[in-house]
Structures are given as C-alpha cells and as structure tokens.
Amino acid sequence: MAAKYLNNDLHLESPENKRTPIYKCDICDKEIFEGNDCYKIADIIYCSKCMDAHLQIIAETIDTEAFLVKLENEEVGD
Numbered sequence: 001m002a003a004k005y006l007n008n009d010l011h012l013e014s015p016e017n018k019r020t021p022i023y024k025c026d027i028c029d030k031e032i033f034e035g036n037d038c039y040k041i042a043d044i045i046y047c048s049k050c051m052d053a054h055l056q057i058i059a060e061t062i063d064t065e066a067f068l069v070k071l072e073n074e075e076v077g078d
C-alpha cells in the first residue's frame with residue numbers, strides 16, 4: 001500500500017533528508033535545496049553564506065572610524 005510505504009519512509013528519515021538538492025555551492029560544496037537562498041555570479045553558484053562572504057570581499061571597505069571622527073569634528077565646529 002502506498003500510504004503505508006510513505007509512513008515507513010517518514011520514520012526512516014526526516015523530510016529534510018529526502019529532499020533533493022537543486023544546486024551545490026561551488027565555494028563550500030553545501031547542497032542547496034528548493035526554497036534555500038541561492039545566488040549565481042558568472043556561472044558560479046553561491047549559498048547565502050558564501051554570497052555574504054563574497055560581497056564583503058568585493059565591496060569597498062569604508063573607513064567608519066574616520067567617518068565618525070569627521071562627524072564629531074563637525075559637531076564641535078558648530
């Protein structure tokens with residue numbers, strides 16, 4: 001019986017394990033399932049974690065300390 005088979009299957013493994021990954025992160029090899037965040041740049045697949053890291057690498061680093069010092073100086077000037 002199909003219903004009985006389904007029940008047995010659920011006992012053996014969680015629905016999470018039964019899902020088939022759609023993609024695999026090219027950076028960390030993490031399997032990406034339906035509904036997961038997934039990004040692609042120049043045919044490279046990124047999971048959300050690696051995308052964050054990638055963005056931090058390519059993004060311009062802003063010197064927040066200098067920005068704050070400038071703000072403070074402007075306040076003092078007024």
Ligand SMILES: [Zn+2]
Pocket residue numbers: 025026027028029030046047048049050051
């Ligand atoms: Zn990754």
